Every structure is written in structure tokens, then in C-alpha cells.
Amino acid sequence: MTGTQMINIGVLEVQGAFLEHKISLVRAARELNDVIVNVTEIRNPSHITDDLHGIIIPGGESTAISLFLKRNEMEEPLRSWVKGNGHVTWGTCAGMILLAKETEHQKNGGQVSLMCMDTIVSRNYFGRQINSFEADLTITDSDLISKPGCISDLFHGVFIRAPAILKTTSDDVKVLATLQRGDNSTVIVAAKQGNQLCTSFHPELTEDTRWHRYFIQMVLKSSNSINI
Numbered sequence: 001m002t003g004t005q006m007i008n009i010g011v012l013e014v015q016g017a018f019l020e021h022k023i024s025l026v027r028a029a030r031e032l033n034d035v036i037v038n039v040t041e042i043r044n045p046s047h048i049t050d051d052l053h054g055i056i057i058p059g060g061e062s063t064a065i066s067l068f069l070k071r072n073e074m075e076e077p078l079r080s081w082v083k084g085n086g087h088v089t090w091g092t093c094a095g096m097i098l099l100a101k102e103t104e105h106q107k108n109g110g111q112v113s114l115m116c117m118d119t120i121v122s123r124n125y126f127g128r129q130i131n132s133f134e135a136d137l138t139i140t141d142s143d144l145i146s147k148p149g150c151i152s153d154l155f156h157g158v159f160i161r162a163p164a165i166l167k168t169t170s171d172d173v174k175v176l177a178t179l180q181r182g183d184n185s186t187v188i189v190a191a192k193q194g195n196q197l198c199t200s201f202h203p204e205l206t207e208d209t210r211w212h213r214y215f216i217q218m219v220l221k222s223s224n225s226i227n228i
């Protein structure tokens, strides 16, 4: 790859988080050099276009996000975009639930499933009483461990009524991070399958840009980013 690459990333904007993802993406792109990232909001079907190289489905309440997608006739356009050739998608928190093929603890008719990742996800895995917490999680993919000024297999994760992956149902799913539980068991909190990435936690709420860099690198590898 030579010269500066330009990529277009859309962030589904239902319950906030657009700005946080935008700031993290721009910072990550600056750190990577030779990448310019355009970040746009996705609020209706006309925003889901082939000009996008990547889409982020942020956290929120998966029930509310599902309702929003249905009411605005975005469920099908989003599903077909996500499955499109070279398209890269990252689901954080509620986004992890939407990307999963199977979800436990569905509510009132359930969540929209984009049927993408061979994962069984538990909503509110960490319980309702502990709505949110911060904890160091262990990164298990070497591509994610280092960036200039930071070499660590730990990442400070912000978990907000977070889901977790109970089980992966295909060898194509690569586990990227786990969290140690009080009883010394571990639970999967980040994974990748082909062009899909999911995290239980919220990297956009930290200063550490490693996950946004990783996502940008996935986009650069798989799409026809624009050479400028």
C-alpha cells in the first residue's frame, strides 16, 4: 500500500456515542499515518451506502436500537450491507448482541439479529445490579497488544450493562480478549470473524485507541479504500 488512504466510516447514531467514536477514529488514524478517516452518522436507510468502507454499531440498549432499525426500515439494508463484500463492521456492546447469531435473555419479541457472527451472546451477562464497572481485560491477539508508547496485553475496559460471549460456534471466530471472573473462570469479551469485530466493552470511552486502530486496519485490509 502506498500513499495516503482515505476511508469512510459510518456510525449508527441512535442513542449517542457518535462523537466518541469519531474522536477515537480520528486519533487512531492520525497515529497510523497516511490514513484519513471520514466519519458520518447513519440515521436512515439512505445513509447506508456502498461508499462506506466500515460501519460501527455502538452500544446503547439493543431493544431500542432494534426498534429504531425496524421503524426506519433499516434492518434489511443494514443486514445486506454488513454481509456485502469487503464491508467491515464493528459492534460494541449492544452492537455485539446485534451481530450475534444467537442471543440469550431476549426481551419482548427480541433483538434484531444481523446473523453475522457464530457466537452465542448473553445480554446483561454481568447482571443488572452491577450495571457498569471498569476492569482490565486480557488481550489475546498479538496485533492488538502494542502501539507506540504502549505495549501491554491488558486493556482497561469500560463495561456498561455489558453482554459477553458464552460460546463460539465456529472455528472461524477468533477470540481477541477475555475477562477474568471472580471465580477464576474467564469469559470472552471481544472476538473477530472475517470482517466482523465485536467488543462487550466501550473503547470509545477510553484514551487507548488500540481497538479503533485495529478496526481501521481491518478496513484497510479488506476494502478498496480511496487512494489520494
Ligand SMILES: NC(=O)CC[C@H](N)C(=O)O
Binding pocket: 058, 059, 060, 061, 062, 063, 092, 093, 094, 095, 097, 123, 124, 160, 161, 162, 163
Ligand atoms: N452498553 C450497552 O450497549 C448495553 C447493552 C444492553 N445490555 C442491551 O441489552 O442492549
